[in-house]
Amino acid sequence: LIDNGHRVLVASPSKVCCLDPIPFEFQIKDLLKAKRVDEALGLLDRTTDSADIDKLDKIKSLRADAGFVLFADLRFTEAMEHFAMSNVDPRELLSFFSNLLPSNYTYVSKRATEAKASIRQFVDSALQQKLKGSDEDTIQQYVDKAKNCMLTFLEMKR
Numbered sequence: 001l002i003d004n005g006h007r008v009l010v011a012s013p014s015k016v017c018c019l020d021p022i023p024f025e026f027q028i029k030d031l032l033k034a035k036r037v038d039e040a041l042g043l044l045d046r047t048t049d050s051a052d053i054d055k056l057d058k059i060k061s062l063r064a065d066a067g068f069v070l071f072a073d074l075r076f077t078e079a080m081e082h083f084a085m086s087n088v089d090p091r092e093l094l095s096f097f098s099n100l101l102p103s104n105y106t107y108v109s110k111r112a113t114e115a116k117a118s119i120r121q122f123v124d125s126a127l128q129q130k131l132k133g134s135d136e137d138t139i140q141q142y143v144d145k146a147k148n149c150m151l152t153f154l155e156m157k158r
Contacts, residue, residue: 028062035073037066037082060087071096074126074142076149083153090157093150096122100147119146 008019024047031040044062048055063086070079071093083093094101095109099118123142127134 032062032065032069035069037070037078040066057087060085064088072126074123074130074146076142076146080149080153084156090154093153097147097150119143 007021010017010019024043028040028043031037031043041059041062044058048058052058063082067079067082067086067088070076070082091107092109095107096119098105099120120139120143123146124134124139127139127142131138
């Protein structure tokens, strides 16, 4: 076992393995991609010094990222809980509901790249990926859930 401070080399009679550290930021992003939100938040908390003046901003940003991951997974209630604890601009979420916005609404979403479609199209696409198909009743149930969660979020932000 050799540790030079940047990587660890482990040798056995038949092979040598090199272990390179992965920066915490990459690990956190990988956990989010895998929808392991609580683990990502825990890792950020454990690896950020409590005296770090940017810690609260990092946590709020991670909460926003987590919200978008959960929203894309159609877990709207959980997503809105994270959005409520984040620094997300509510207009980013309103962009998902383009069919409900005034025709002169001009905000261009910076984060919600999927928001170019209506919430119905977004849900249908997500269900196609998640369930490999969907029916109109299921789509409408998810759309209604998304709308209700969005209303609750907006009332909270008011």
